[in-house]
Amino acid sequence: MVSTLSLSAGLSLIAAMTVKFTTKTFIIEWNLVPLLTTNINLPIIIDPEGALFVCVVLTIAASVIQFTKTYMKDEKFIKRFIILLMLFVMSMLFLIISPSMITLLLGWDGLGITSFVLVIYFQNPKSLGAGLITAFTNRIGDVMILLSIAMTIQQGHWFILNMDAYSVNTSIILCLLLASMTKSAQMPFSSWLPAAMAAPTPVSALVHSSTLVTAGVFLLYRFHPFLSSLPLFNHLLMIIATMTMLMAGASAMAECDMKKIIALSTLSQLGVMMFTLSMNLPQLTFFHLLTHALFKALLFICAGTLIHCHHHSQDLRSMGSTSNQMPMITTAMTIANLALCGMPFMAGFYSKDLIIESFMMLNYNMIIIIMFIAATILTTAYTTRFTLYVVLGPPQSSAIQYSTESQSEMNACYVLSSGAIMGGTIINWLLLSPLNEPILSLKMKLLPTFMMMTGLTMGALYYYSSHPLSRTLITSHNTMWFLTPFSTHIILPVPLQASLLQLKITDHGWNESPKLINFMSYTSINLITHMQPATITTHIMSSTLITALILMIL
Numbered sequence: 001m002v003s004t005l006s007l008s009a010g011l012s013l014i015a016a017m018t019v020k021f022t023t024k025t026f027i028i029e030w031n032l033v034p035l036l037t038t039n040i041n042l043p044i045i046i047d048p049e050g051a052l053f054v055c056v057v058l059t060i061a062a063s064v065i066q067f068t069k070t071y072m073k074d075e076k077f078i079k080r081f082i083i084l085l086m087l088f089v090m091s092m093l094f095l096i097i098s099p100s101m102i103t104l105l106l107g108w109d110g111l112g113i114t115s116f117v118l119v120i121y122f123q124n125p126k127s128l129g130a131g132l133i134t135a136f137t138n139r140i141g142d143v144m145i146l147l148s149i150a151m152t153i154q155q156g157h158w159f160i161l162n163m164d165a166y167s168v169n170t171s172i173i174l175c176l177l178l179a180s181m182t183k184s185a186q187m188p189f190s191s192w193l194p195a196a197m198a199a200p201t202p203v204s205a206l207v208h209s210s211t212l213v214t215a216g217v218f219l220l221y222r223f224h225p226f227l228s229s230l231p232l233f234n235h236l237l238m239i240i241a242t243m244t245m246l247m248a249g250a251s252a253m254a255e256c257d258m259k260k261i262i263a264l265s266t267l268s269q270l271g272v273m274m275f276t277l278s279m280n281l282p283q284l285t286f287f288h289l290l291t292h293a294l295f296k297a298l299l300f301i302c303a304g305t306l307i308h309c310h311h312h313s314q315d316l317r318s319m320g321s322t323s324n325q326m327p328m329i330t331t332a333m334t335i336a337n338l339a340l341c342g343m344p345f346m347a348g349f350y351s352k353d354l355i356i357e358s359f360m361m362l363n364y365n366m367i368i369i370i371m372f373i374a375a376t377i378l379t380t381a382y383t384t385r386f387t388l389y390v391v392l393g394p395p396q397s398s399a400i401q402y403s404t405e406s407q408s409e410m411n412a413c414y415v416l417s418s419g420a421i422m423g424g425t426i427i428n429w430l431l432l433s434p435l436n437e438p439i440l441s442l443k444m445k446l447l448p449t450f451m452m453m454t455g456l457t458m459g460a461l462y463y464y465s466s467h468p469l470s471r472t473l474i475t476s477h478n479t480m481w482f483l484t485p486f487s488t489h490i491i492l493p494v495p496l497q498a499s500l501l502q503l504k505i506t507d508h509g510w511n512e513s514p515k516l517i518n519f520m521s522y523t524s525i526n527l528i529t530h531m532q533p534a535t536i537t538t539h540i541m542s543s544t545l546i547t548a549l550i551l552m553i554l
Helices: 002-021 049-070 078-095 101-117 125-155 170-183 192-198 202-229 229-256 258-278 282-309 327-341 347-360 366-392 407-431 440-462 473-476 483-490 494-505 516-531 536-553
Strands: 026-034 039-047
Touching: 002 049, 002 407, 039 049, 049 202, 049 282, 078 101, 078 202, 101 125, 101 192, 101 202, 125 170, 125 192, 170 202, 170 229, 170 282, 192 202, 192 258, 202 258, 202 282, 229 258, 229 366, 258 282, 258 347, 258 366, 282 327, 327 347, 327 366, 327 407, 327 440, 327 516, 347 407, 347 440, 366 440, 407 536, 516 536
Parallel strands: none
Antiparallel strands: 026 039
8 A cells, every 4th residue: 555655646746747847737527427418527637736735645645654554553453544544545635636616525524524533543532522623623614615615606617716706705705714724723723633633643644734734725725816806815814824823832832742742833834824825925835835744744753653662651751862762763853843943955944934034025014023923933942842852851761662663664754754855845846946036135034044043042941941931821821822621611511501401301301201192192183173073064065175176177
């Protein structure tokens, strides 16, 4: 299966290069059911962006399957787990290659269903709660997609590329925006992403790094030509993205769960993508989406390997000095962290540096500028804290489950490490050439480097400080600015109490009453008796009317 996915990724890369350099886009309609009056077709689009995204998804899927062979080797139903992963990949590919809103909905719903099944795979109360939060939040997005499909019926078709921007009203744009916010976990729908870390680590590496969470960004990227026609769209998206970036960065600084830190990092980078899209830079948004997918999947796989070796302990404070125990995994993790920080010539540098420079070329509100700079500094700060705890910190326990790194894990890390190093250059050449780079002064050019050094210093000071934050701030950041209790303890009791009341009144009340059946039978018999009086006049009149009606029909 790994070889098949790798071969498919190579063919997708060839297809991306072909359609890029021939400047053509192919739309194929597969006639599924030929009928006399109409045909049921399945449209497929082959464009440079879609083919390149398919290549990245298949590459990550192959690496995750390779990693799964070691991580879940003791799992009894590992074949079932791999089949679920393949169903998820199939849904994602269906979403990417669909140019129609109807077929796009099939991939969108497939992502929601398979992600719910994967999150609850361990079948414990924690996984079930996380799966329900994930499913309920994503169902809001599904409803918004259905509403947008219903409201675009006036155009006479559902082809995304042929949408008329002048006939798209505000309601359609808001529905699509809400759908993308739920799938990409933007505020106030952010609480499901850290909760979904209850899933197995291979699921997090595939689902919560490059596929499910980026589906919302990809949806807005596809619809951007006419979404940007609404002036309110860019302003609203910018505010939401900036708040998400800042909230995720602050929460990651106070979190000690390794997988949740990486999930919050993903949430922060999703905010960066949304922010870039609000600047009317869709190609740069897609560029950052691809580069982020490569190094974030690598980071999840490295974290999963360390968790596996430390008896499935995810606490950051229980690890340390992993460079001596697992040098190759630690090297791959450091590469992913450097790419996340935007270290020059890493994959993240090419997109992140260009986003910051493009941002400095535009005029924005001072509050937006301060929040964006603070969120960018926090990215380097929590990455530095993460690295100091895991790589350079004092050893807290020994990784004794196996002393050497597994070859299947190393193969996955080799592939994704190459993508984290060289992926930015390759994707930049395929996607953004020729590129109009912003022209800035030397001080402005050095600002991204200064922000990275500031974050490095802040992360080190936070690590070495004994009491870096007050208890109130830690509680606020650990609960994602109280979004987690708001999404669970405040909202959920209302429908739960209503369901319990209905259960008591109907199922445990009237339906179980011993006299209910007798009462209903007696009432119905009396009603029928009064409606049908046994008089000869009534029978004669009804027979006459029925005979007259039959003669009129004949």
